[in-house]
Amino acid sequence: MLQNNAQLKSLIDKLWQNFWEGGIANPLTAIEQITYLIFMKRLDDLEAKRERDAEFTGETYTSRFTGKFQIPGSSESFDKNELRWSVFKHKPADEMLMHVQMKVFPFLKTIGDNVPSLSGRVGEGLFTKHMANAVFIMPKASLLVSAINIVEDIFKEIERDAAEGGHAFQDIQGDVYEMLLSEIATAGKNGQFRTPRHIIKLMAELVAPQLGQRMIDPSSGTGGFILGYFQYILTDLVRKTNPQLLEKDEDGFERATISSILTQEVKSILEKSMVGYDIDTTMVRLGLMNLMMHGIDNPQIDYKDTLSKSYTEDSQYDITMANPPFTGNIDKGDINEGLKLPTTKTELLFVERIFNMLKMGGTAAVIVPSGVIQNSGKAFEALRQLIIDKAELKAVIALPSGVFKPYAGVSTAILIFTKGGETNHVWFYDMQADGYSLDDKRNKIAQSDLPDIVQRYKARDAQKDTDRKQKFFMVPKKEIVENNYDLNLSIYKEETYEEVVYENPNVIFGKLETIEATIQSSLAELKELM
Known part of the structure; x- marks a missing residue:
C-alpha cells in the first residue's frame, strides 16, 4: 500500500x-x-x-x-x-x-x-x-x-x-x-482537520457494521467515516468468503484489496447505505471526490445543517460514526425542535442528534471532548443521562491528548452506545498509545493499544473485567448514577503506587564522601602534571 x-x-x-x-x-x-x-x-x-x-x-x-x-x-x-x-x-x-x-x-x-x-x-x-x-x-x-x-x-x-x-x-x-x-x-x-485514519478504523472495528445497514455521519467533512464504514464492510465480506486474502495493515487491522469483492450488487447496496452531511461546501466537494476516488460512484454527501430546523431524518439509521465539531454554539432560534437539551453547545447537540438519528437498536461510535463526559453543567449531565438511561452505553475509551496533534491537543474519548438498549455496566479503556508519537510530528511507533482494545472490547465481561488497576474494566450503572453520571475514567480507576525505598542517609553520605575524595585525588594529580 x-x-x-x-x-x-x-x-x-x-x-x-x-x-x-x-x-x-x-x-x-x-x-x-x-x-x-x-x-x-x-x-x-x-x-x-x-x-x-x-x-x-x-x-x-x-x-x-x-x-x-x-x-x-x-x-x-x-x-x-x-x-x-x-x-x-x-x-x-x-x-x-x-x-x-x-x-x-x-x-x-x-x-x-x-x-x-x-x-x-x-x-x-x-x-x-x-x-x-x-x-x-x-x-x-x-x-x-x-x-x-x-x-x-x-x-x-x-x-x-x-x-x-x-x-x-x-x-x-x-x-x-x-x-x-x-x-x-x-x-x-x-479549523478544518481530519480524524486520524487509524482511529476511524478502530471505531469501525468496534461498531462492526454489516452490509445493508444504513450509516450516517452528520458532520462528514472529507468523508473519512463513510470510507471507514465502506472499507470495513468490504474487508468483512472477504473475511467471510476468502480469509486467506486478508493481510495486516500498518495499524494492525486486517485489510483486503477492496476491488476484489466490490461487485455491482454490493456497490449498489453500499451506495444506498452511506450518507453524509456537512455545512461547509468545500468539505462537501472534497468528501464527494474522496469517495469517488475510492470507487464509490454515487456518493451521498450533501450540504445540510443537521442541527437546524430543516433536518427531518430521525430514527432512520442503523450506524452512526462521527467526530462532530468540538467547539461552537448555534443560534437558539435555529435549533431543531427535536433537540431537547438546554444548551446551544454544538458538541452536546451533535451527540443528541446522533442519538435521534438512530433506529431502535442502532449503534453509534462518536468522539467527544472530555468536557462532555465529565462537566457538571445541567446540559452535560442531561446528555449523559440520555445515553445511559435510554440507550446501552457500551464503552468509554479515553484517548491520549496527543491523538489530534498537531492541530488540537484536547483530551477526548470515544463513546459507543446502542439506542434502546439497557445499560447495566459500562466498559472503560484507558488508551495510552495509538501507534504514533503523541507530539506534533506523530511519527509511527511500535507501541499501540488499538488491537488490544478491539480484542478486549469484544471479550468484555462484567464478571471478569473487575480489576480497576488495569487499562480496562467494567463499572456498574448504579455506581455511575451515584457519581452524577460522570464518565471520567479517572474517577473509577484505581491507581497503583509503587513504594520507593531510599538508602540510609549515612550510606548516602559515605558514597558522597568517596566521590569527593576521588575528585580531590584527581585534582592533585592534575596539579602535579602542570
Whole structure:
C-alpha cells in the first residue's frame, strides 16, 4: 500500500510544495485544485479504456468526448475531444492554462447529471450540484505545467505499484487521495482537520457494521467515516468468503484489496447505505471526490445543517460514526425542535442528534471532548443521562491528548452506545498509545493499544473485567448514577503506587564522601602534571 511506497510519497510532497511555492498556500484550496487535475486525468484514462474495450468486443460505444460542448450561458461551442487530458497536456503553457480554465473545467462541472460516472454508471446529480460554484484557480501557467507533469508521474507510479505489488489500481489511487487529504492536517488550518485514519478504523472495528445497514455521519467533512464504514464492510465480506486474502495493515487491522469483492450488487447496496452531511461546501466537494476516488460512484454527501430546523431524518439509521465539531454554539432560534437539551453547545447537540438519528437498536461510535463526559453543567449531565438511561452505553475509551496533534491537543474519548438498549455496566479503556508519537510530528511507533482494545472490547465481561488497576474494566450503572453520571475514567480507576525505598542517609553520605575524595585525588594529580 501507499505507506510502503517512498516514490509516491515523494511525488505527493513535491506536488504540495509546487502549489505552495506557486502562491496557493491555503491547504483546502490546494487540495481542491489538485483534486480537479486528478479527476481530469482519471476521466480521460477510463474513457480511453472503454473505447479500447468497445473496439475489442465490437460493441458500439459513444464517448463522452464525442461531439460538441457548449459552455452554459454562452453561444460558444467546441469539439469535446479537445477537453481530454491526453490532448490539452501537449498545448503550450499559456494556451493550456486558458484552455483548462475556460473550457475543460466548465465541462468537468457538468458531467454528473447526464453521463456515466467514473466507473460507468449514471450520476445522481450531487456532484454537479456541488460543483456549480467551484472555481479553477491557477495563478500561473508554469504551476499548471509542473502540476500536470507530477500527476502524470503519480499515475505511472500507481500503475507500476499495481503491477508489481499485486494491488488493485483503485485501491492505490484511493490511498494516494487519502494521503493528499492528510495534508489538510499537517499543512492546514482554518479549523478544518481530519480524524486520524487509524482511529476511524478502530471505531469501525468496534461498531462492526454489516452490509445493508444504513450509516450516517452528520458532520462528514472529507468523508473519512463513510470510507471507514465502506472499507470495513468490504474487508468483512472477504473475511467471510476468502480469509486467506486478508493481510495486516500498518495499524494492525486486517485489510483486503477492496476491488476484489466490490461487485455491482454490493456497490449498489453500499451506495444506498452511506450518507453524509456537512455545512461547509468545500468539505462537501472534497468528501464527494474522496469517495469517488475510492470507487464509490454515487456518493451521498450533501450540504445540510443537521442541527437546524430543516433536518427531518430521525430514527432512520442503523450506524452512526462521527467526530462532530468540538467547539461552537448555534443560534437558539435555529435549533431543531427535536433537540431537547438546554444548551446551544454544538458538541452536546451533535451527540443528541446522533442519538435521534438512530433506529431502535442502532449503534453509534462518536468522539467527544472530555468536557462532555465529565462537566457538571445541567446540559452535560442531561446528555449523559440520555445515553445511559435510554440507550446501552457500551464503552468509554479515553484517548491520549496527543491523538489530534498537531492541530488540537484536547483530551477526548470515544463513546459507543446502542439506542434502546439497557445499560447495566459500562466498559472503560484507558488508551495510552495509538501507534504514533503523541507530539506534533506523530511519527509511527511500535507501541499501540488499538488491537488490544478491539480484542478486549469484544471479550468484555462484567464478571471478569473487575480489576480497576488495569487499562480496562467494567463499572456498574448504579455506581455511575451515584457519581452524577460522570464518565471520567479517572474517577473509577484505581491507581497503583509503587513504594520507593531510599538508602540510609549515612550510606548516602559515605558514597558522597568517596566521590569527593576521588575528585580531590584527581585534582592533585592534575596539579602535579602542570
